[in-house]
Amino acid sequence: MKRFAIRCTQALVCAVTISLSYAQTPVFRPATDFTLVGKILPTLQVYHRVDTTQHPDMPPAVKRLVTNSTGLAIAFKTNSTTISAKWCTSSRKTLPNMTAIAYEGLDLYIKKDGRWQFAGIGRPNGDCTESTLVSNMAEGEKECLLYLPLYDETVSLEIGVEAGATIQPSPDPFRKRILMYGSSILQGASASRPGMAYPARLSRDTGLNFLNLGLSGSAKMEKAVADMIATVSADAFVLDCVPNSSPEEIRERTAYLVNTIRKHHPKVPILVIPRTVREHGAFDQKVGDGVKAQNEQIKQEVAKLLRSGVKDLYLLSYDKGLGNDHEGTVDGAHPNDLGFDRMLQELKPQFLSIFRKYHLLLD
Amino acid sequence: MKRFAIRCTQALVCAVTISLSYAQTPVFRPATDFTLVGKILPTLQVYHRVDTTQHPDMPPAVKRLVTNSTGLAIAFKTNSTTISAKWCTSSRKTLPNMTAIAYEGLDLYIKKDGRWQFAGIGRPNGDCTESTLVSNMAEGEKECLLYLPLYDETVSLEIGVEAGATIQPSPDPFRKRILMYGSSILQGASASRPGMAYPARLSRDTGLNFLNLGLSGSAKMEKAVADMIATVSADAFVLDCVPNSSPEEIRERTAYLVNTIRKHHPKVPILVIPRTVREHGAFDQKVGDGVKAQNEQIKQEVAKLLRSGVKDLYLLSYDKGLGNDHEGTVDGAHPNDLGFDRMLQELKPQFLSIFRKYHLLLD
Numbered sequence: 097m098k099r100f101a102i103r104c105t106q107a108l109v110c111a112v113t114i115s116l117s118y119a120q121t122p123v124f125r126p127a128t129d130f131t132l133v134g135k136i137l138p139t140l141q142v143y144h145r146v147d148t149t150q151h152p153d154m155p156p157a158v159k160r161l162v163t164n165s166t167g168l169a170i171a172f173k174t175n176s177t178t179i180s181a182k183w184c185t186s187s188r189k190t191l192p193n194m195t196a197i198a199y200e201g202l203d204l205y206i207k208k209d210g211r212w213q214f215a216g217i218g219r220p221n222g223d224c225t226e227s228t229l230v231s232n233m234a235e236g237e238k239e240c241l242l243y244l245p246l247y248d249e250t251v252s253l254e255i256g257v258e259a260g261a262t263i264q265p266s267p268d269p270f271r272k273r274i275l276m277y278g279s280s281i282l283q284g285a286s287a288s289r290p291g292m293a294y295p296a297r298l299s300r301d302t303g304l305n306f307l308n309l310g311l312s313g314s315a316k317m318e319k320a321v322a323d324m325i326a327t328v329s330a331d332a333f334v335l336d337c338v339p340n341s342s343p344e345e346i347r348e349r350t351a352y353l354v355n356t357i358r359k360h361h362p363k364v365p366i367l368v369i370p371r372t373v374r375e376h377g378a379f380d381q382k383v384g385d386g387v388k389a390q391n392e393q394i395k396q397e398v399a400k401l402l403r404s405g406v407k408d409l410y411l412l413s414y415d416k417g418l419g420n421d422h423e424g425t426v427d428g429a430h431p432n433d434l435g436f437d438r439m440l441q442e443l444k445p446q447f448l449s450i451f452r453k454y455h456l457l458l459d
Numbered sequence: 460m461k462r463f464a465i466r467c468t469q470a471l472v473c474a475v476t477i478s479l480s481y482a483q484t485p486v487f488r489p490a491t492d493f494t495l496v497g498k499i500l501p502t503l504q505v506y507h508r509v510d511t512t513q514h515p516d517m518p519p520a521v522k523r524l525v526t527n528s529t530g531l532a533i534a535f536k537t538n539s540t541t542i543s544a545k546w547c548t549s550s551r552k553t554l555p556n557m558t559a560i561a562y563e564g565l566d567l568y569i570k571k572d573g574r575w576q577f578a579g580i581g582r583p584n585g586d587c588t589e590s591t592l593v594s595n596m597a598e599g600e601k602e603c604l605l606y607l608p609l610y611d612e613t614v615s616l617e618i619g620v621e622a623g624a625t626i627q628p629s630p631d632p633f634r635k636r637i638l639m640y641g642s643s644i645l646q647g648a649s650a651s652r653p654g655m656a657y658p659a660r661l662s663r664d665t666g667l668n669f670l671n672l673g674l675s676g677s678a679k680m681e682k683a684v685a686d687m688i689a690t691v692s693a694d695a696f697v698l699d700c701v702p703n704s705s706p707e708e709i710r711e712r713t714a715y716l717v718n719t720i721r722k723h724h725p726k727v728p729i730l731v732i733p734r735t736v737r738e739h740g741a742f743d744q745k746v747g748d749g750v751k752a753q754n755e756q757i758k759q760e761v762a763k764l765l766r767s768g769v770k771d772l773y774l775l776s777y778d779k780g781l782g783n784d785h786e787g788t789v790d791g792a793h794p795n796d797l798g799f800d801r802m803l804q805e806l807k808p809q810f811l812s813i814f815r816k817y818h819l820l821l822d
Contacts (some may be wrong), residue, residue, distance in 0.1 A: 192559035192582045214785045217741045219555045232745040288789035379569060379578045382595040423578045428650035434796035
């Protein structure tokens, strides 16, 4: 009887152990089973932004950059109390002005009281990582949005939930399509994590789908890129190219970009962010003069286009920039989250005011 | 005559080339020739914060962390139009929730119109780097403050100026000594660059010398650490230990820390930051409950000390925390620059109000 009792106890311990370990081992599903948010154009590799074989004349740097998963997110619902992820990125190393979480990590938001709220990050550890994003959550269904790496190629992604938990695609939470074309700043340098890139913040704040065509160092308005952009289905275009374009490039290329978009999208608003900030330009006179020339040139080009009769074209005001304490960047050029917050305080009301005119808002 | 002219031209070209290349090669001086700002205690290795041989009972993690150059800066004046640096750090790798610039890079401020203003960064590239921090500046003398890496050991540092330029120590720009003892948040995770750590921002904003004894993951108020802290010469102490101390540690150790400081510094104010924020604790109930227990415990301990008659002890209010949009961290626990900005908006007026009572301010 005693031996039987011991055996029973052993069996029970064993069963509990198996059950616990079973409960603790996530069951992974490919993220392609769920809803991909923020997609600009169809691609063969699902986490690329543009299919470069369709636009062979684009510069090599642009072709490389559109493989970055910037601005993409996965929408899903689950009743799991833990959410995990397994993902692989390319072998590229994080830039010194970014966190690895932003560069090649994940960022999870969950809907709470009707608003998207930060819930956890996927901390990268080399090129392939398995990481718990959040655990110990209450029972019940959660609507989730998982942002992908900003500056790396996402080679694969799986989402893990508890065994027995449900997980299914949820609808794209954002409506309409606002294509944003710009520099590293748009691509998310140097937000602290993927969900803090400024188009991602705008989408969560407004419910509109801001699509991120940030091309680090390469938003130079080349003809082939302008032709590609014009093929994108969008309800509005925002151009934030000043940081990467020389005054000459701005003079020579702005009209082609705007006119090409206009030709393919006769009525959509085109918004131009008219300025970039280089905080170190307060001391480095060459940088300061260069930025001043860029900022003046874009205003002249947009003014010319408006005079030539281009309609629905808007030069935004961006006078406050990143604030007046000069603390809004990581390196002079790239906003930190404080700089991005100030940038949005100035730009967001203008976006909303213009989009309201075009009936892009629900209210 | 023609041959003579050619020779003259060649000589002139040669002289100009040598002169340009001479002008472009910085002349380096050890940073120890200038003024070291932010030093907590004397050390053998100049960029360590505490001499661990003097405090052998401190935990190994604390001994390692005090070798980080957090909060140290070099004050100097130069009329050079370019400022460069050569520095080496340990072989440790940047954490995923920090930029390499913050972890092991440099951050230069220059006085402009009576205020410290960001001027340029030293972008790390491996363990030893030579980097131009700022160039193309106007002629004239500049008062400079160069912040050292937040999370690495600075093994060596040299500052480079143009050949023929002057460079000399300038006085410590900050007055009085406010010792801040705390966690990774105090040490600067996850400010975007060294000068954005919150004590550094406080020093520039107030003119007071906030000394950074941030110990990532290790602000646990151990007896040996409390004994070391009490030996620091300071006009005020700020304790930000809640993030790293369990409720039990808070219960068992707060009184010893406060009483030991008080014993060695009978009249100085001791300020306690009464709370930490864990944004993921909104979903992770275990994290949420843990933080709540820590935050409640510290209030009880300070209340007990006040009831027991300890004077000049202040429990700050920190209700707004990192804001109400939950966007103020990189990973739930560590503020990004937006979170730090909100933290200072709440805490700085309280610091100033208390320090004014103790005549620590100039006004």
